[in-house]
Amino acid sequence: MVESKAKEIKFWNLVLLGLSALSILAAVLTVASDRFKAGTDDVFLVLVCLMLALLFAVPPLMWAHANGMLKNPFADESSVEGAALEAAHGEHGGSNRDNIIVWGALLALTALEVFLAYIQINVTLMLIILMGASIIKAALIVAYFMHLKFERLSLILTIVPTIVVLLCLFSILFPDSFRLHNMRPVEPPVVHQPEHEG
Amino acid sequence: MAEARAESLAVNDWGGGVHPYRVGHRKLGMWLFIMSDTLTFAALLVAYSYARAASVNWPTPFPLYPSIAFSTTMTLVLLSSSLTMVFAVAASKQGKRGTARKWILATMVLGLTFIVLHLFEWKHLMDEGLAPFELPAKWLTEKAWPGASPLFGSTFFGITGLHMFHVLTGVIYLGVVAARIKKLNDDVEVAGLYWHFVDLVWMFVFPLIYLLSVDYHGVIKALE
Numbered sequence: 001m002v003e004s005k006a007k008e009i010k011f012w013n014l015v016l017l018g019l020s021a022l023s024i025l026a027a028v029l030t031v032a033s034d035r036f037k038a039g040t041d042d043v044f045l046v047l048v049c050l051m052l053a054l055l056f057a058v059p060p061l062m063w064a065h066a067n068g069m070l071k072n073p074f075a076d077e078s079s080v081e082g083a084a085l086e087a088a089h090g091e092h093g094g095s096n097r098d099n100i101i102v103w104g105a106l107l108a109l110t111a112l113e114v115f116l117a118y119i120q121i122n123v124t125l126m127l128i129i130l131m132g133a134s135i136i137k138a139a140l141i142v143a144y145f146m147h148l149k150f151e152r153l154s155l156i157l158t159i160v161p162t163i164v165v166l167l168c169l170f171s172i173l174f175p176d177s178f179r180l181h182n183m184r185p186v187e188p189p190v191v192h193q194p195e196h197e198g
Numbered sequence: 199m200a201e202a203r204a205e206s207l208a209v210n211d212w213g214g215g216v217h218p219y220r221v222g223h224r225k226l227g228m229w230l231f232i233m234s235d236t237l238t239f240a241a242l243l244v245a246y247s248y249a250r251a252a253s254v255n256w257p258t259p260f261p262l263y264p265s266i267a268f269s270t271t272m273t274l275v276l277l278s279s280s281l282t283m284v285f286a287v288a289a290s291k292q293g294k295r296g297t298a299r300k301w302i303l304a305t306m307v308l309g310l311t312f313i314v315l316h317l318f319e320w321k322h323l324m325d326e327g328l329a330p331f332e333l334p335a336k337w338l339t340e341k342a343w344p345g346a347s348p349l350f351g352s353t354f355f356g357i358t359g360l361h362m363f364h365v366l367t368g369v370i371y372l373g374v375v376a377a378r379i380k381k382l383n384d385d386v387e388v389a390g391l392y393w394h395f396v397d398l399v400w401m402f403v404f405p406l407i408y409l410l411s412v413d414y415h416g417v418i419k420a421l422e
Contacts, residue, residue, distance in 0.1 A: 096288060106277050110277070126409075130406075134402050146390075146394045154218055162233070170241060174244065174251075177247070
């Protein structure tokens with residue numbers, strides 16, 4: 001029975017790796033095609049493909065990690081000790097001091113955003129900085145206030161990649177809005193008269 | 199043998215087992231709700247951005263004072279309410295239910311402050327003549343934003359209204375938790391998840407709705 005289970009896991013890991021490879025292939029084909037102009041749409045499509053590839057690759061990578069084939073390059077030695085300390089402490093999660101620091105960081109990022117609005121910069125640059133700051137803020141809130149950083153890895157991997165990919169898929173039609181602007185004139189189109197010669 | 203297998207599965211972080219996420223059912227349910235609610239707000243914000251980018255003109259009617267000053271204060275209030283909620287959860291985990299209740303009440307007061315400030319802001323805009331499907335007539339004059347989309351009103355009231363409704367629901371939810379705190383176990387933590395999520399949504403609504411619509415040229419003032 002254990003053996004059939006192992007076979008099943010192997011099978012699904014291979015299927016997922018295949019899907020992941022297909023997604024990467026789709027990204028490569030997009031870049032290689034003649035119509036690739038590195039515009040908003042193209043870059044967006046490539047990013048979505050790569051993200052899907054990563055999403056499909058999560059279970060096989062986790063399996064490899066669990067079986068000792070893959071070492072986490074970001075793991076630091078102290079984390080084992082820290083985990084032991086936390087376990088001994090009886091509760092997991094950041095201390096009140098950590099949470100106050102996070103709160104301070106959130107306030108500082110908000111202050112930065114308002115300051116940028118105050119000095120008035122280019123709208124596109126403003127949008128990029130604002131969204132970047134908001135994503136950092138959201139990550140801080142989710143990781144520390146909502147405690148996700150201290151949950152089991154399987155919960156984190158169920159929630160975060162799913163939401164990120166879904167949000168990207170949500171905005172896949174977004175570049176259309178710029179074209180719509182040009183396709184729908186409010187005033188009657190100006191007809192250019194041919195210029196008289198001489 | 200079966201027990202040994204369950205044990206080995208539980209040790210592995212991706213192996214499933216009896217408690218694949220090692221959280222209670224309430225907490226898992228709240229996380230699933232938060233995921234679906236994320237998509238609701240994301241749909242609204244994407245629709246707002248789409249309408250704005252596709253429009254010929256879009257009103258930017260929020261002067262630095264009072265609108266931006268007001269909404270910044272609201273942001274500070276909501277962020278601080280998240281901190282008091284964190285303290286409530288920490289106190290409840292240590293078994294100090296009285297302290298937890300006090301922090302929850304502080305969170306509720308801050309939440310209500312947010313709602314009151316926001317209603318002031320709404321009233322101010324409604325007095326100008328803004329309605330969900332109609333812009334004030336003077337906003338459409340040459341001096342202001344000619345040809346601006348009336349979708350401004352529907353997106354503004356729709357998004358901030360749904361968010362305000364979430365805050366109001368959160369205050370009621372926290373009230374119930376505070377009242378029944380002696381009989382509850384992990385409910386403070388689960389209510390905290392909801393409250394932080396409402397805070398998180400505002401971190402996107404505030405820049406997208408307010409900070410990108412600052413009235414730099416004093417149009418609103420000139421119209422009066």
